[in-house]
Amino acid sequence: MDVIKAIEERRSIRKFQDKTVSKEIIEKVLELATKAPSGKNRQPWRFIVLQDRRKEELVSLMKCSLNRDKEQNKSTGSFELSINSINEASAVVLVFNTFSNFEEDYNHYRLLTDTQSIGAAIQTLLLAAQDFKLGTLWICDIFHCDKEICSWLNIKDEIVAAVAIGYPNQSPYPRPRKLLDKVIKWI
Numbered sequence: 001m002d003v004i005k006a007i008e009e010r011r012s013i014r015k016f017q018d019k020t021v022s023k024e025i026i027e028k029v030l031e032l033a034t035k036a037p038s039g040k041n042r043q044p045w046r047f048i049v050l051q052d053r054r055k056e057e058l059v060s061l062m063k064c065s066l067n068r069d070k071e072q073n074k075s076t077g078s079f080e081l082s083i084n085s086i087n088e089a090s091a092v093v094l095v096f097n098t099f100s101n102f103e104e105d106y107n108h109y110r111l112l113t114d115t116q117s118i119g120a121a122i123q124t125l126l127l128a129a130q131d132f133k134l135g136t137l138w139i140c141d142i143f144h145c146d147k148e149i150c151s152w153l154n155i156k157d158e159i160v161a162a163v164a165i166g167y168p169n170q171s172p173y174p175r176p177r178k179l180l181d182k183v184i185k186w187i
Helices: 003-009 023-033 052-071 079-088 108-131 141-153
Strands: 045-051 091-097 135-139 158-166
Touching: 003 108, 023 045, 023 091, 023 108, 045 052, 045 108, 052 079, 052 091, 052 141, 079 135, 079 141, 079 158, 091 108, 091 141, 108 135, 108 158, 141 158
Parallel strands: none
Antiparallel strands: 045 091, 091 158, 135 158
């Protein structure tokens, strides 16, 4: 794998082919995700993979939340687009923080450390998927229905993201990035 090429060519994919990604490939991608750096080696991540009927149940749950939010005139942003992407994807990986709801002395600094570690695992997942010619979409719109998802799965961990994964059915152009002089200061 050419890491620089993977970083430069990776795109958020919102349209997927109607083609199943094998369990073996998804497991390999997740195994690689667990190799990500982790503050204090806490490895706070947990992954739940949904495909087929279970993914369809998630989409249905999310659509109910979307309709509720619309009825209450709440802003839904890109929630509907994220639901459509999950619906089209071969699988969705739900990502959880295993410590935030359970440690008695969980504090702001542990939250920051664990959040960075989980973000590193997700980024590693995205790059590993790229090497298998898969498309991914890092989704935070699950926060519109985080409690409902955890209740439905009977999970007490805190959900922090979802990743749609599948064979891409689009080739988006690169998104604009801020110039380096706007984000770097040499001292």
